[in-house]
Amino acid sequence: MYTVTEIPPSLTALTTYLLSRTGKIARSRIGARLAERDLRMWHMAVLAALADAGPGSGRALAATLGVDPSDIAKILDELTVRGWTGRTRDPADRRRLLAEITPAGRLALAALTADAEAVQDRLLAPLSPAERAVLHGLLLRVFTAADG
Amino acid sequence: MYTVTEIPPSLTALTTYLLSRTGKIARSRIGARLAERDLRMWHMAVLAALADAGPGSGRALAATLGVDPSDIAKILDELTVRGWTGRTRDPADRRRLLAEITPAGRLALAALTADAEAVQDRLLAPLSPAERAVLHGLLLRVFTAADG
DNA sequence: CCAAATCGTGGGTGTGCACCTACTAAATTA
DNA sequence: TAATTTAGTAGGTGCACACCCACGATTTGG
Numbered sequence A, B: 001m002y003t004v005t006e007i008p009p010s011l012t013a014l015t016t017y018l019l020s021r022t023g024k025i026a027r028s029r030i031g032a033r034l035a036e037r038d039l040r041m042w043h044m045a046v047l048a049a050l051a052d053a054g055p056g057s058g059r060a061l062a063a064t065l066g067v068d069p070s071d072i073a074k075i076l077d078e079l080t081v082r083g084w085t086g087r088t089r090d091p092a093d094r095r096r097l098l099a100e101i102t103p104a105g106r107l108a109l110a111a112l113t114a115d116a117e118a119v120q121d122r123l124l125a126p127l128s129p130a131e132r133a134v135l136h137g138l139l140l141r142v143f144t145a146a147d148g
Numbered sequence C: 001c002c003a004a005a006t007c008g009t010g011g012g013t014g015t016g017c018a019c020c021t022a023c024t025a026a027a028t029t030a
Numbered sequence D: 001t002a003a004t005t006t007a008g009t010a011g012g013t014g015c016a017c018a019c020c021c022a023c024g025a026t027t028t029g030g
Helices: A015-036 A041-053 A058-065 A069-081 A103-123 A129-145 B015-036 B041-053 B058-065 B069-081 B103-123 B129-145
Strands: A085-089 A097-101 B085-089 B097-101
Touching: A015 A041, A015 A103, A015 B015, A015 B103, A015 B129, A041 A058, A041 A069, A041 A085, A041 A097, A041 A103, A058 A069, A058 A097, A069 A085, A097 A103, A103 B015, A129 B015, A129 B129, B015 B041, B015 B103, B041 B058, B041 B069, B041 B085, B041 B097, B041 B103, B058 B069, B058 B097, B069 B085, B097 B103
Parallel strands: none
Antiparallel strands: A085 A097, B085 B097
16 A cells, blocks of 8 residues: 655655556556456456457457467457457458457456546545646657657 | 667657656666665665655655655665664653654765666766756656656 | 563565466468 | 468466564553
């Protein structure tokens, strides 16, 4: 737990430090919500990727999300057990399994997104809506530029 | 490694997600720098705490930083071996060991801070100085309010 | 002055994460 | 058709992190 009492100013003066700490808080809170449903971050990421970009092979998913292919396989397993994703052989290349999200999967993703937004509302409570938008925009630029 | 190619918009739409991911990137980059010196995040945090708030007992440090006391002991061990901290029995209560930062420790802390600032410059490169200040201010407010 | 609480510390545990290897099935190349 | 390459997957490793317990030394409260 992060019952932080009083942080050394030398550290809070570093944006990188704030980023790292606040990010960890965000991660742990969302993680806790997901854990209540016996899920982890990647389950949500995979669902989102399939919902946004349509069906794709495990290898493609792995490349997109920057995860090891063998780990994607495990995630897809667990999602398929829940009926949230399905796998069909690609008729063009029968080595490939095309993973796709099911209607139930979309429902689940919506629920997870709602969870994340609830966490977000609490975490960003000190900021006005306009400030939240600014924060979002800045983070988006930093994040998208931070590849490699 | 985080060779992220293309992130699902459903995820980047969540500020919490951006926070979590960007934070992780920041953490991993600073972590890599520290690892080059065979250190971890907490070494720097402890040095900063001692530099900012003056000598303190292990228990107090643990409470301040939100870390388990026994872990603080290990960190202080490693810092003391390097000559960056010293431990003296508190004459008032001889159970307590007052840890304090040495001049060499302050030098080391300065070097680590410079490292962190270098990482920060690269990470925040897409933002103007004014935008960086805004980001810092917003994060600081979110972070300080996010206790518990 | 004895019992209870407190401090530092050594050692160990569980968990999540990133990563790697080996193997099978299928396709591609020669 | 034989040899090579690629996809998916099972299983396992190493590591960092948070957490927890037990103990000796010391102080404090009754």
